[in-house]
Amino acid sequence: MSEIDDRALRLPWHEALWRHMSVGLAADRVAHGVLVAGTPGVGKRRFAWRLVAALLCRELSDDGEACGLCPGCRQRAAGTHPDISRLTPEDTGKAIKVDQVRRFSHALHLTPQYSTGRVGWIDPADSLSISAANSLLKTLEEPPAGCHIVLISDRVSALLPTIRSRCQIWTVPAAEPTTARSWLAARDFDANRVDDDSLRAPLALLARRDMDAESLIEHWDKDLARLLARRANPVSVAERAYEAERRLWVDWLYRRCNDLLLATLGSESSSLDRGLAEGARRLGVRRIEAWSRRVTEVARTAGTNADWRLVVESVFIELSQYVAEATDTP
């Protein structure tokens, strides 16, 4: 699990299950081997990481939530906690090997830095090879004192029965469609046309959107570079942008406009690709500044019921005019 904001770990459809977990945490009765199961996209890793956070916190709240402030919490959030050992495939999609398990078990037996004990993280547990799984059995059965091992899997049936039987299994439920819909809406995801089945795995929907966003941004960057090189028609470029989710596009436009401005100022920190940076320098700071006023105007219009197609077209047409002007009178 990457280090994400602790608040993002609390998903509304986890609450009932988490209440059971917090009772165990308060009584210090969490099993040494915890297998977090559930179908893809329901937030198993967030649930499991919330548990890890609680296990490593020295100022646990009454409801079993990590405080976020103690030294243990801060090191965990920064990704530098010395008592966390991870066991994951060396290459994505490949098996976890037996020598990795040996190193992992060895690490868990070292004296922890904090009194909260060590935590092992195995993800995904179903990628343990048979010999790796067998080699893990002893550590799972007799873990070092104070040590917890958290395993994650969406294919529990693929685990060796001997592994399963040594763990307490926590199955993270799918989301209720209505809960998922409002949770997604708070994340700028319009789920009105999404079917109930897909809504049961809200995190899968978000992941897919982010992937789509990446490829959209790639297209928009290419279009922008072609516009700057005078090799694209602003109206057809606008056509592609007009279809997209407004907020995502406006964010991109705003960011790129800033990047272009920085590039003309010769800023080293600009993350712009070379084609765009060259285009920006050809255009010059004065013209980009003028265009940035239009961009600000567009951002302001996004929430209104102005004719969005015209708004999007206008921003590209204006840019093309500056490009033409710069080519004629550099």
Ligand SMILES: [Zn+2]
């Ligand atoms: Zn804490």
